[in-house]
Amino acid sequence: MLYHRTLSHDDLATIITFPESKEELFYVSPKFVYPLTPEQILALLENRVEPTVVRDDESDDVLAYANLYDKDDQEGTCWLGNVIVSPRHRGKGVSDFLLFTMMEKAKVNYGLKKMQLFCHNTNSKGLAFYDKHGFKPVGLNISKTEPVKYIAIKMERDL
Template sequence: MDTPNLTHRPATDDDLRQVVDFVQTPDELFFAYPKGTWPLTVEQLAAARAERRGSTLALLDGRPAGYANFYQWHPGESCALGNLMIAPWARSRGVARYLIGVMERQAREHFDARRLDISCFNANAAGLLLYTRLGYTPKEVVERSDPQGQRVALIRLEKALG
C-alpha cells in the first residue's frame, strides 16, 4: 500500500468553497458543525472561521482533503478541536489521523496547550472509534438535542499533549 502524501497549510477564504462540499448529509454537518444549518454554505463556514483560530487545510496528494480549527483556546491550558471535516474521496486514508496530529502540535506550539479537547456525538461511531484509537479518553457526557429535537449524547473527550 502506498503511503499517502499528506501535507497541510492554513485554510484560506478560497478554500471554503471546496470544504463545504466535504459535508454530504445533514448528520455529517451536525457532527462537524452543530450550529450549522443544512446545507452548509461558504457564508456559514466563513462566519465560523472568523470566530475560531488555527483553521487548517489538509492536502492529500495536493488536493484539499480535510479541514479543522479550534473553537476554544485557553493559552497555557487547552484547546478544543472543531469543524473537523474530511472529503468523502479521502476518507479511510489517514487524513483525519494526520490532521488531528497537526492540530495537536498547533495547540502546543501556538497556545502552549497541555490538553486537546474533542466533542463527539454518540451517533458518530467512526469519530468515537478514531478518537479513542488516538488516545483520547471520555471525560463527560452531556445531553444535547439534534436538529429534529431528539435527545443525543455529546461525549467530551480529552488527551494530554506531551
C-alpha cells in the same frame, strides 16, 4: 504526500462539498445548517483559531479541514472543532494527519497541554477514531435544544 496550511477563501468551495448528509454535517457542527455554505464556515471562524486545511502535494486538492477554539491559556486547554475529511479520502490516513497537525499547532503555537473535543454519541466511527488516538471520555453534554436533542461525549487527551 500531505501538507497543511491555513484556510484560504478559495478552499471554501471545496470544503462545503464534504458533508454528504444532514447527519454528517451535524457531526461537524450542530450550528451548521445543511447544505453547508462558505458563509457558515466564515461566521464560525470569528471565535476560532488555526483554521487548517490538509492538501495533497501532487494534486493540490483540499482533503480535510479543522480548527481550534476556546483556547484557555490558564488551564492549558483548547477544543478541536469542525473536523471534516473529503469523502473520497476517508480511511486513507488524512484524518490522522489532520489530527496530529492540530495537536501540534495547539502544543507548539500556544503551549497548550490538553486537547478537548465533543463527539456525538451516534458517531461511532468518530468515537472509535478518537479513542484510537488516545482521547478518553470525560463527560457528557446533553442538548436541551429543540427540535434536535443530542448527546455529545466530551473527550480529551494530553498533548
